[in-house]
Amino acid sequence: MTVTTSALATRPGPWAYSGGVDIEGHRGARGLAPENTLAGLRAGIEAGATAIEIDVRLSADGHPVLWHDQVLHPGRCRFTGPDLTGARVDELDLALLRTVDIGSTPHPRFPGQRLDPAARVVTLHEVLELGAALDDGMWWTIELKVDPTHPVSRATREPLVDAVLAEIHEHGLEDRCFVHSFDWGVLDLSRRLAPGLLRSALVEVGTTYAPGSAWLGTVAWEDHEHDVAGAAAELGASVVGPHYSTVDAGLVERAHSLDIAVLPWTVNDPDDLRAMLDLGVDGIVTDYPARALEVASLFG
Incomplete structure (x- = not known):
């Protein structure tokens, strides 16, 4: 579904192809099905998402797998094997991760989720294969999860980037994906290894974007201070992805002046969706793609 906007976006991304607002299913479609699962992917596509956002980490045996948090915890998992x-x-191999049921535990924030007791941790390869079968024109926002403040996580940066780039190439997604990360060291590395890929600079103002932050890769906060879009431009990013609460007209105007798109996360409330669309953002990451599409359809 294409949702038209008042001005055709020329910044590279799904908005440039459709001439409309990009509605990205967050972790698949977290409001509808367990996050980062095959069921979540199906739910996002069925809800009309124009792109799917997923989280990828490296298992101990080198597989890029879908999981958001650094650890496993009972709030999201039911352990069918070892506790x-x-x-x-990043310290568990894929076989051990597969023993964890990640689809049976109700999420208190998302009571409408359709549970899936068969859901297990899946690889990026499996998700991209299913995505191609369901919608071979889907865009992907692939978030590489690396914590540069943790030595074990930081050590996964290069092998994770290598593994994700290999999957992007194998599935022919070079023109339909973003390499997306809070760890701008990931984006520096991706820029060096695959300069033609689009990069998306995730940012949490005051946390990852702050003086002395380890999250900014080769960018010095002092060179830009409050100019988040300028910092993303130094990285060669095509997209800046702030939390929606920190998006204002000045940020959107500055980003667009640099030909950088604005993709806020995670926007679920109708009033917040309208506010973001009023500001002229290029896309929205949301747990409820159908809801966002309904709100966006009122903007022309």
């Missing part, structure tokens, strides 16, 4: 409560994903 892995608190275990780090």
Whole structure:
């Protein structure tokens, strides 16, 4: 579904192809199905998302797998094998991760989720294969999860980037994806290894974007201070992705002046959706793609 906007976006991304607002299913479609699962992917596509956002980490045996948090915890998991409560994903191999039921535990913030007891941790390869079968024109926002403040996580940066780039190439997604990360060291590395890929600079103002931050890669906060879009431009990013609460007209105007798109996260409330669309953002990451599409359809 294409949702038209008042001005055709020329910045590279799904908005440039459709001439409309990009509605991205967050972690698949977290409001509808368990996050980062095959069921979540199906739910996002069925809800009309124009792109799917997913989180990818590296398992101990080198597989890029879908999981958001650094560890496993009972609030999201049911352990059918060993009790892995608190275990780090990057210290577990894929076979052990597959023993964890990640689809049976109700999420208190998303009571409308359709549970899926068969859901297990899946690889990026499996998700992209299913995505191609369901919608071979889908755009992908692939968030590479690296914590540069943690030495074990930081050590996964290069092998994770290598593995994700290999999957992007194998599935022919060079023109339909963003390499997306809060760790701008990931974006520096992606720029060096695959300069033609689009990069998306995730940012949490005051946390990852702050003086002395380890999250900014080769960018110095002092060179830009409050100019988040300028900092993203130094990275060669095509997209800046702030939390929606920090998006204002000045940020959108500055980003657009640099030919950088604005993709806020995670926007679920109708009033917040309208506010973001009023500001002229290029896309929205949301747990409820159908709701966002309905709100966006009123903007012309």
